[in-house]
Amino acid sequence: xxxPMELYCWKGDWGLPSIDVDSLIVLAYSKFAGAPLKIHKITxxxxxxxxxxxxxxxxxxxxxxxxxxxxxxxRKQKYNADYDLSAKEGADTLAFVSLLEEKLLPALIxxxxxxxxxxxxxxxxxxxxxxxxxxxxxxxxxxxxxQLDKLRLVRGDPTLEPGEQLEKELYHDALECMTLLxxxxxxxxxxxxxxxSSLDAYVFGHLAPxxxxxxxxxxxxxxxxxxDNLRQFCTNILVLYFPNTGQEPPSSGKSPGxxxxxxxxxxxxxxxxxxxxxxxxxxxxxxxGAMVGYAILTGILxxxxxxxxxxxxxxxxxxxEVDEEELED
Numbered sequence: 001x002x003x004p005m006e007l008y009c010w011k012g013d014w015g016l017p018s019i020d021v022d023s024l025i026v027l028a029y030s031k032f033a034g035a036p037l038k039i040h041k042i043t044x045x046x047x048x049x050x051x052x053x054x055x056x057x058x059x060x061x062x063x064x065x066x067x068x069x070x071x072x073x074x075r076k077q078k079y080n081a082d083y084d085l086s087a088k089e090g091a092d093t094l095a096f097v098s099l100l101e102e103k104l105l106p107a108l109i110x111x112x113x114x115x116x117x118x119x120x121x122x123x124x125x126x127x128x129x130x131x132x133x134x135x136x137x138x139x140x141x142x143x144x145x146x147q148l149d150k151l152r153l154v155r156g157d158p159t160l161e162p163g164e165q166l167e168k169e170l171y172h173d174a175l176e177c178m179t180l181l182x183x184x185x186x187x188x189x190x191x192x193x194x195x196x197s198s199l200d201a202y203v204f205g206h207l208a209p210x211x212x213x214x215x216x217x218x219x220x221x222x223x224x225x226x227x228d229n230l231r232q233f234c235t236n237i238l239v240l241y242f243p244n245t246g247q248e249p250p251s252s253g254k255s256p257g258x259x260x261x262x263x264x265x266x267x268x269x270x271x272x273x274x275x276x277x278x279x280x281x282x283x284x285x286x287x288x289g290a291m292v293g294y295a296i297l298t299g300i301l302x303x304x305x306x307x308x309x310x311x312x313x314x315x316x317x318x319x320x321e322v323d324e325e326e327l328e329d
Contacts, residue, residue, distance in 0.1 A: 004036050007030065008055045009054040011130070012041065012245060017041075022053075025201050028200070031241040035079035050063045050064075056074075096202075103176065104174050107220060109151045109154075124141075127140040148162075178230065187229065
């Protein structure tokens with residue numbers, strides 16, 4: 001029996017199988033297509049075979065990253081959720097996926113990573129608590145910069161900076177996109193009938209975080225909640241294809257960086273206490289070391305070398321030697 005393909009993706013929270021848009025898309029598509037995958041839900045991208053998440057480890061092509069490449073590989077292996085679509089439905093899929101990436105995705109990036117309150121209170125806090133030490137000190141900031149670069153690329157403006165005007169434009173496009181999706185879905189269970197396709201996976205991957213994440217500034221969530229059919233669409237997929245997701249313990253109940261293979265676990269505060277104390281001690285030592293290093297690099301502190309032999313000699317002895325040399329002169 002051939003070894004199963006292995007999918008590495010971000011772990012879940014808030015009742016989601018993953019907190020990451022791309023990971024959600026791949027997870028949903030693999031479920032729709034019936035692809036047998038061994039799933040590794042992790043919080044350290046460097047533990048994936050490609051260094052990014054999601055990533056698919058295969059026997060035929062090695063490791064594959066990027067959502068589209070993973071879906072293409074699954075199709076090559078005869079796991080195709082779009083097999084029964086007509087040519088027109090295939091064209092509609094491409095059009096709506098482009099709409100999602102152009103109109104909705106930028107607003108999701110802004111909402112989670114660039115909105116100051118959402119980023120500090122929820123996004124950075126979640127990654128900081130779930131990424132293992134010492135990566136949790138700098139990886140969230142690195143991801144923040146990567147998301148800003150991604151937004152600049154999508155918007156075609158390398159000098160783009162967060163601001164009230166940009167937020168207004170992005171949210172306007174996102175609300176319009178969700179309304180169009182709601183109109184296209186109508187009263188159907190899925191976008192092309194009774195069976196889900198890749199379009200359903202893309203829509204679910206983009207909308208499920210909006211619906212479930214507890215963001216202080218929830219403008220997108222408020223609009224999505226008002227669209228009953230889209231809200232029910234996300235809920236149905238969670239219930240039908242990820243029935244055990246809601247039983248996962250909260251993120252604070254797991255030690256940072258713990259691998260999650262999809263099952264539920266349990267642990268008491270007593271069991272986790274040694275790890276908490278160790279991480280707190282390591283965090284304090286790391287912070288002190290970082291401050292000392294910064295002070296040295298910036299010149300606040302300086303290290304003066306003293307010759308060992310002179311340092312060990314008595315001050316009076318050194319003065320006597322100097323005096324003798326002066327007398328000889």
